[in-house]
Amino acid sequence: MELAQTLAYDPGMSQTQSLSILFADVSGSTKLFELRGDVEARRLISAVLDALSGIAGRHGGKVIKTIGDEIMCTFPGALNGVLAAVDMQKRMAHDPLFVKENLAIRVGLHHGETLVEANDVFGDAVNTAARMGSTAKREQIVTTASTVRGLTNSGSIKTRSLGAIRVSGKLDPIEIVDVIWQEDLSNVTTVQRAIRLDDIPGSGAKLSIRYRGRVIEISATSQPCTLGRDANSTIVVDNEWVSRNHATIEYKRGYFTITDRSTNGTFVRIGDDDEMRLHRDEIHFRKAGTISLGQSVSNNTDNVLYFQCS
Template sequence: MSHSRPQTILFADVSGSTRLFESRGDVEARRLIAAVLDALTQVCQQHGGRVIKTIGDEIMCTFPGALNGVLAACDMQRRMGRDINFVRDSLAVRIGLHHGDALEEADGDVYGDAVNTAARMASLAKREQVVTTAATYDSLSGKVPEARSLGKARVSGKLLPIEIVDLVWQEDTSGMTMVQSAVRIGDLPGTGAVLKLRHRGQTVELKPESEPFAMGREPSNHLTVEADWVSRTHATIEYKRGHFMIADRSTNGTYVRIGEDDEQKVHRDELHLRKSGTISLGQSFGVNTGDIIYFDAD
């Protein structure tokens, strides 16, 4: 029988695992990822947490309280930075967590809003970063890590964007500017930012509060590009960490040209869209002559 209770959900995944498989081969890459997940499991258990499951290069954990999860997340990053085996192979993780109500099934798995929000925090985190909601951070008491505001982000199922923060887990924080709690969204710079997109006579304006803008071959995307070399959901554009970012999810990659610079191929990665430029889904600009997407970032 399932029941709902407050708990902290944490997701951590190995950063750059796709490139790891390409450079080290399947067997060695799987061994390295397994070693990372084992280390994260140990840290989770040391902080009273429970591993729900591992999926590929990702681990999902729960903790009884927000402080348990926050301290575990920071120790996970420290463990990655101290272990010579991980450092030698340039292995790192990105972590997202959130405290809230979650539905716990009889088999131990958990579902619900807190899980969705935690997964979203993990997707926003960069390599060697811990991202959580401002609400989770503000609920902490006692000696807690410092945090820096990352502005706001959209979470599926929530009407308005929510404030998020980056936890400062590094022990040597000299030269870094800290804030003890999240800055109010209205006080943040750049909240008036606009990204304009143009494609085949269609013009779209994206703002920081806009939902992630999906581009791809399927009609369900916000912008549909019907071509064999374009994936069903090829790439998304979203405002996060103070910038409009394009994230590639495709098979063939996304080509971006900023100003007069050379084109950059983005593949299973993301790129800051700045100034103005062009986007080509799945093909280099030298080949694609009809489906160029133009952007202007104000």
């Protein structure tokens, strides 16, 4: 969900504001288009975005833009953004149309200093919010611990720590939290208990990846490891069936995770399990196994990657 931005700076038209940036997108929209066709899928996604826009407005927010199946909003305060995110998830869970169509959203937000120009926003806070959105899963709200610390009159808002992740442009990992919006709040921590910067889960976790004699070691605080045909990838696999930006491996939510972004898929075998094809989805690594980009291991024996968790 990272946005490509070209900033034409004009001091006379720009100002810095402390804002909450929220991204929400429809989960599984690609499959929706495959199942329902372009016209009906577009109608359903538009209905979702209209509902989310209305909720943003009721919480003092402003819709900056909609991009395909995604909406980007700003709010004057952290609490406005968090409450809007909660109401967005509740609307999706209780609206008869959305429930019938099995529609859901994922939401990410962050509060920070933002450069405002005309009807758009730029800067580090926007990039961080976009990273929260890409980290969130279906029916989840992810935000930064710093955003939650800034909440006032938070009432019954509950969160739980998701550990620390890397964000592009930041030297150190940042702690993130999951905002619990469901009615059943059993077995979750409060805002005060969730935020412990000195207690990052999984800080000793390691993942080793071996490819053609080269070994890459990834820790819980490492930058994401990229796989693909692009020369700037962490591990370059140069084959015609491999996408330029094929897959990403990173540590999040307590696990090393591989996310496929390719055309032909990623084939993963964990331990003695059967090989599985991953396509525009993600799975957690366990134990040891193999990764093959674009083709099954049986058809791609010269380009197999081997991983091991420790």
